[in-house]
Amino acid sequence: MWRHFLSGLWKDNPVLTLMLGLCPTLAVTTAVTNALGMAAAACFVLVGSNVLVSLLGRFFPKKIRIPCFIVIIASFVTTVELLMKAFRPDLDKALGIFIPLIVVNCIILGRAEAFAYRNRPLASLLDGLGMGIGFGIALLILGAVRELFGAGKFLDIPVTTAFSGAPGAVMEPIGLLVLPPGAFIVLGLVLAARQAARDRLKERSRRARFGG
């Protein structure tokens, strides 16, 4: 049962391996706080829609199951939208249009179709949670790199004078990283690092097997 949860974290990480949900990943990772807010919202929708789809899936006529999934997902997204407007207006403003756009996040529809539709509620819940946290991990990596090097802060707290713009700072923050082009470049580098790590692991296991 736990493997459903674990696979989403790293091996089948939705962003870094499956390349799904890229738009919010790049858009909201200017700061760690925004990244965490987005991850929490997406995780809530993912778990909710996964459980509901696996409970109600058998009642959906096969041909129109995708629209049914979309309605379920959209209801959860609307819930998140209204909750966020009510309790965290600052976060709502920072994430802006990307909260309603969770509807078209391919991770969520993808999990509903590929997993929740054919599995039991508990497995679907764990799968949704794993995928949601995996999404959060990717957002956190990007958000941390961009905020730390782009603004010299972490969670809005200035980190050491070394990276802040303060007098006597060792290094000026690289302002480019918090701008839109910086997001593309950081994601490109992170994906390259992941690909390199995977190749190295594969090489090592091949050597271990053949004793080369």
Place this chain on the structure above:
Amino acid sequence: MEYFATFFKVSLVHNFVLSQFLGLCPFIGVSRRRRDAFGMGFAVIFVMVMASLVTWAVWRFALLPFGLQYLRTVTFILVIATLVQTVELAIKKLSPPLYRALGIYLPLITTNCAVLGVAILNINDFGSVEDGLRSFTLTAVQGLGAGAGFMLAMLFMAEIRERLDLLPLPKAFRGVPIAFICAGLMGLAFFGFAGFVS
């Protein structure tokens, strides 16, 4: 002038792909070959304009008068999904050559966040404009501009990627990672337009 500024702003200054991060999946997924990028770009322009107009009408005549603004997300995604299906069927019947060119890209567009994105942006930007005709025209122009900007970015990306395939790159960077880095550099170049519109 206002219309021109809107078009310019949404297609170049705030380019949907390179500065607003909308529609990245097709941008990376379908930009391997020039022909595919062209077809996808046309399909997106077409659907974006149609979706802008239809969602504008739904907002103005169905949601706003009855105070149902909170149903925006649900209605818009359903309207867009229905629209794409209808367009696909209509093109198939009316113009087989066009269907052969665009057909395979249309289903992919339903989950393209750029289409829902432009619909929501239209409402945020122009939904509360009093003058109905002006609000409608601005919406149409924004839809067209967003699509044009998307197509421009797609075409550039396809050209770049066709050349990247021939380069001796480090193994880890091959494929998607280097495509993202190129997109970043392209976005940097697009920053040059930033001063034009406030």
